[in-house]
Amino acid sequence: MGFNENQTATIQGSEPVVSVAKPELINGSHAVIQSLIAEGVTTIFGYPGGAIMPVYDAIYDYQDQIHHILVRHEQGAAHAAEGYARITGEVGVCLVTSGPGATNLVTGIADAIIDSTPMVCIIGQVASHLLGTDAFQETDVMGITIPITKWNYQVTNADEIPEIIAKAFYIAKSGRPGPVLIDITKDAQQKLMTKPFVHKKTEALLSYHPRIAPKDEQLAAAAKLINQAKRPFLFVGHGVRIAGAEQELIQFIEKTDIPAASTLLGLSSMSVDHPNYMGWLGMHGNYGTNVLTNQCDLIIAVGMRFDDRVTGDLSRYAKQAKVVHIEIDPAEIDKIVKADAPVVGDAKVALELLLPLVNENNHEAWKAEFKKYDAIEDQKITQPELAPTTEKIKMAEVIRTLSDKTKGEAVIVADVGQHQMMTARYYQFKKPSSFITSGGLGTMGYALPASFGAKVGAPDREVVAIIGDGCFQMTIQELGTIAQSGLPVKIIILNNNFLGMVRQWQQLFHQKRYSFVELQNPDFITIARGFGIDGHTCGAREDLNASLDKMLASDKPYLLEVLVEKEENVFPMVPTGACVADIRLE
């Protein structure tokens, strides 16, 4: 030790952090860690290996300032960093080695870019003189990650490290957030810097200027459309959470009385109790929100990108409506749906500036139309799901019971598939920043590591992962990470012994030809116990309440396996290629 004891690094505003007490030069690895500390990083998710060993040697000296969490597979590090970033709004940091360490991150990086999640991945690389020689554990990480990173950069010179890390954090977090990858050759980690370490935060770049405040004329054009609209409909996207615009959104909605619905990643930004909240949009969203998308006269899309799971058949999507599109990424404007009034900027700032420009209004009659559809949906789908007469437990009852027990205020991390859709439908979110899931990429195996990352980021909140039996086995090894941390992440497996969503599609669109979707599962509770995590299997409805109570009462990680109906389907559903108005109730 000893190295760190003589170091004094302080952050004062945006003043450069200079190592003063120990004026001698530091090596690239220490520069990496000191730069991370200067950027305010307190947690790293990582996995060591040959090409990143110098950085791991350095981190040994900074354990009192940086908490390194050892995952069990690099994909777990990426998803944990995503979960951390999604709950804190801060940059999630991964540290892995070259070659397979880097390629194992790829799924997580791709997930982060499509879901606009700020992440900095620091990757070891073979020494610079070995680049391109097919050296041991060499892979072209730069080439592989160009299409899935917001920015990537290869460092071969220790002197570059502080500047590049500062730039990485600025790029990852500003504008539309996304993952940044820094590939550092082993020699750059080992060599001494030739100048004293100085870390200055990046505040602007020559070639990158995310627009925060929208232009006045764009705001005016948007306000005009909003004030003219008779049947306006507001869509809450992920951008609301990213911008922290929940309050501004509510103020805007309450002034204009416009009904609102949420995309998958927008869920929880508006409480389900709000009288203007009409539900969820898209393939498995609500009946009224989908049908009335094709009957409104104005869509106000806030921080969303009109994903095909939201729009269904584009040629029959909201053709009657004008569109106000509030979005920080100019490339999203007109990408899928033509905007009559684009508003390029940060959602929080845009809503703040729009508020004085829009008129107070009353849309009672228009809002009441949603209620008519709600009644039909409630009778045909929701009630039978929540109060089933079948013997087996249904996913919906598990989710709704959990929702009631946690008062709709837990952080819910859903994996990908039927259980994800059921969670989105039946958990009654009442607190902002409460839903984390892989929306764009649909990455099975996301939830276990992401829930852990979320718990690290929000240790005071109840974090519950909801996972299917298929998904669980994709990143099951992260039980080890959770057990080692001791953090009380609660895990629910909704076990139907099927890859349920694929099975549902095979049933509906492939004449019930169940092609490789049935799983022979292990005894999940025995596995959890093997990792040192307690658990319980609930197979009967009478046991559900007590099982959930026991799980929630635990101050340790806990696995609850619920045996659910094997062949249930998620409805409503807008089948691929269908129009949102043709949403199926059965």
Added chain:
Amino acid sequence: MTSYTICVFTENTIGILNKITTIFTRRRINIDSLTVSETERKGISRFTIVIRHESRDAVEKLVRQIRKIIEVLAVFGYLNEDIAYNEIALFKVSTPIGAKPLDIETINKTYKAWVVYWHLTYVIIQKTGTEEEIFEFFDYIKPHEILEFVRSGRVAVSKSPQTLVDYLPEAEWEYYQ
């Protein structure tokens, strides 16, 4: 199919070509020609990329995606009438003993092409012009047997009086608004 010329101004860093071309590849847009050189500003590269596409809308989306690359300073999409453009072609033409001699006067005066290298059995002719002019000359010279033929790819500057500096940093957005 309309021809579009896309000019991309970037910081001159390793891998930037890859970052740009992957945007085209992902959308299955084929690049007809590509030239890169440093601009009048040190450290700033200029990519001139020519594509053909039936949808202006798709090209505008492409331009916006290119703009998202962090190292990219500005992107402009042009129709042919918006730009002055040219390319260079070199022809290695066979001139064996006893063959019909080249009509140098026609080559020079009609086609504005020049012999830049003489060899006993062939010559190298340089022709500058638009793609159409180069292929006109190609057809003219073809009977002499073309041993090798190469085109440089298009270079282009906009006819607008504004310079790059006037457009930064939000050029591409203003252009399409």
